Amino acid sequence: MGTYTIVVLPGDGIGPEVTEQAVRVLHEIGERYGHTFQSHQALVGVSAIEAEGQAISDATMQLCQKSDAILFGAIGGIPRYEGSSSQERPERALLRLRKELELFANLRPIRPFKALLNASSIKQEVLQGTDLLVVRELTGGLYFGKPSEIRETPQGLEAVDTLLYTEREIDRIVRVAFELARGRRKKITSVDKANVLSSSRLWRHIAERVASEYPDVTIDHLLVDTCAMQLVRNPTGFDVIVTENMFGDILTDEAAMLTGSMGMLPSASLGTRRTAHGLFGLYEPIHGSAPDIAGQGKANPIAAILTVAMLLRHSFGLEQEATTIEAAVERVIEAGYRTEDLKEAGKEVIGTQEMGKLIVDAMAA
Ligand code: NAD
Numbered sequence: 281m282g283t284y285t286i287v288v289l290p291g292d293g294i295g296p297e298v299t300e301q302a303v304r305v306l307h308e309i310g311e312r313y314g315h316t317f318q319s320h321q322a323l324v325g326v327s328a329i330e331a332e333g334q335a336i337s338d339a340t341m342q343l344c345q346k347s348d349a350i351l352f353g354a355i356g357g358i359p360r361y362e363g364s365s366s367q368e369r370p371e372r373a374l375l376r377l378r379k380e381l382e383l384f385a386n387l388r389p390i391r392p393f394k395a396l397l398n399a400s401s402i403k404q405e406v407l408q409g410t411d412l413l414v415v416r417e418l419t420g421g422l423y424f425g426k427p428s429e430i431r432e433t434p435q436g437l438e439a440v441d442t443l444l445y446t447e448r449e450i451d452r453i454v455r456v457a458f459e460l461a462r463g464r465r466k467k468i469t470s471v472d473k474a475n476v477l478s479s480s481r482l483w484r485h486i487a488e489r490v491a492s493e494y495p496d497v498t499i500d501h502l503l504v505d506t507c508a509m510q511l512v513r514n515p516t517g518f519d520v521i522v523t524e525n526m527f528g529d530i531l532t533d534e535a536a537m538l539t540g541s542m543g544m545l546p547s548a549s550l551g552t553r554r555t556a557h558g559l560f561g562l563y564e565p566i567h568g569s570a571p572d573i574a575g576q577g578k579a580n581p582i583a584a585i586l587t588v589a590m591l592l593r594h595s596f597g598l599e600q601e602a603t604t605i606e607a608a609v610e611r612v613i614e615a616g617y618r619t620e621d622l623k624e625a626g627k628e629v630i631g632t633q634e635m636g637k638l639i640v641d642a643m644a645a
Contacts, residue, residue, distance in 0.1 A: 283316040284557060284596055287347040289324040289340070290368065292340050292356065293569025294579035294632075295353025301581035301636030302351060308640045320543045325355030325370040325569075332335070333375035346554055348555045349595040350377070350562040352449065353635050357569035378384060378419060383549035383562055384449070386416040386480050387457045387594070390515075392539045395614045399622055401541025407538060409608060412518040413464065415457040416528025419450045420547060422480075445524065450486040457522035458494045467519035468499045471527055472509045482523060504531070511535055532566075538627045542567040543580025543621045545585040548594050557596045563587040573620075577631040580619035582609055608642035617627055 288303060290296035303319060310317045321563030322333055322340040335355070344350055355370040356362070359478060362369075376599070377383065391411045397404045445632070454470065461468050470487040472480035484501055491499040504527045510517060511534055536545055545566045553560040573579055586609060593602035599643030612635070618627045619635055 281314040282557065282596070283318065284349070285347045286317055286319045286351055286591070287340075288319050288321045288351045288371075288402070289336075289343050289353065290321065291325040291353040291355040291373075291569065292327055293354055293357040293571050293574040294324070294567075295355065295569055297574070297577070297579050297632050298565065298581040298584035299351065301632060301639075302584040302588050304636050304640060305585050305605060306351070309588070309592065309604065310641055312604070312643065313598075313601055315598075315601075318511075319351075321586045324352070326361055328373065329361065329368050329370065329551045333368070335368055335370050336376055341376065342382065344377065347392070347560075348557055349560060349591050351591060352377075352562055352564035353472060353584065354565065354567060354569040357571035357574065377562060378549065381560070381562070382419065382552045384419045384552065385453055385529065385530075385550040386418040387460070387548040387550065387590070388414045388416070388535065388545065388566065389590070390414065390535045390538055390545075393544070393610055394615050395610075396540055396544070396622065397615075401537055402515075402538055406513070407494050407515065410515040410538055412515065412535065413460060413520045414532050415453065415460065415520060415522045415526060416532060417445075417449065417453040417524045418528075419525075420445055421525035423529075426550070442446065443526075443536075445482060445516040446448050446484055450483050451490060453520055454487045454490045457520050458490060458497055460519040461497045462494070466497045466517040467516055469498055469507070469521045470499060471504050471521055471523035471531065472501065473504050473527075474501070475503060475628065479524070487522070488532050507531060509536060511538070536566060541580065541621045543584050543619065544586070546590050548587070548590045550594060555595070559595055561595045563592065563595075565593040578620045579632045580621050580634050581632050582613075582619075582639075585609060585636070604643055605639075608639050608645070611642045612638045612644060631633050 290299035422443045427442040428441045430439045472483045474480040474484045530594040546567050548561050550561040589605040590597040616627045
């Protein structure tokens with residue numbers, strides 16, 4: 281039993297709809313296991329720009345700094361804020377959160393539900409048994425290195441981006457991967473491009489150094505191109521994949537498609553700060569604000585609900601509570617209930633709220 285402080289940032293579009301169901305599940309867990317989850321809701325994204333003038337206000341940032349974890353919905357999707365003419369863009373909220381809270385480790389678990397194996401474009405027999413976790417470095421590498429610019433030269437335009445990694449950045453992300461592997465099947469695949477890139481050669485060197493402190497975990501190194509191929513050829517061969525920012529960006533989208541729908545996948549971004557309960561983190565579904573279905577009660581809330589399971593597991597160490605949520609989701613899917621994105625002949629299509637209610641009810645089973 282414990283008392284935990286969570287900032288809830290529902291955001292825009294379907295964000296508030298799916299987050300409402302996630303919070304419902306969180307409070308059900310609180311009641312069932314005797315925990316107190318003090319949740320504070322705040323604006324983020326377009327709704328925050330319109331009400332507070334910023335995609336995330338200083339006051340909301342302070343609230344986040346003091347919390348034990350953040351539950352995030354989705355942002356964006358309003359056309360007048362997508363153009364370059366708009367000064368304040370909704371995405372700034374996520375970038376500010378990641379940067380100021382040092383959320384350097386992005387975790388994306390990929391475990392297709394048995395009953396949904398035919399929702400993927402990959403053959404069932406290849407997918408069966410897939411259970412992998414991608415750990416992506418989130419605050420370094422090519423997306424942050426300077427210089428990054430297009431410039432004029434006497435010979436015409438040229439462009440440069442900088443892929444910089446420090447020993448410290450590599451060490452801390454690889455360490456997160458090893459710690460997580462210890463709670464899983466104890467197998468790490470470190471992905472790089474060491475045959476070409478200096479940053480990858482340093483990555484491999486540091487990964488080996490960290491590995492020597494974890495003799496109970498095995499480590500393999502794979503070139504990123506080979507990894508991309510193996511993910512669709514033999515996804516069951518992976519346990520934990522750890523990689524740098526851009527490789528992770530691309531590989532996680534590829535891996536996401538193993539599960540079929542965007543509406544099914546949660547993610548976690550872990551920081552450096554330790555709270556009284558564990559590691560501080562931000563938890564969000566991988567999907568965006570889905571403006572095409574917003575406000576219609578059609579959104580699949582399962583990704584958002586599974587982020588609650590990740591939050592309980594990774595930031596609060598509440599494994600049993602996390603498993604209770606995941607098992608309830610699986611039961612509802614196996615019973616044949618689907619939101620529209622997973623529509624299948626012979627299965628019942630239900631709305632966002634009903635899916636949330638069924639999952640809460642299934643937690644009692
Ligand atoms: P999206 O993820 O919002 O939607 C892609 C497609 O998947 C749409 O057809 C949508 O209806 C469907 N979809 C997504 N989530 C679903 C769910 N839970 N249930 C059922 N269907 C679902 O991506 P997009 O359309 O490219 O982007 C829309 C907006 O969201 C953009 O402004 C983009 O910048 C933003 N975005 C935000 C985040 C975030 O908040 N982290 C992430 C990605 C995109």
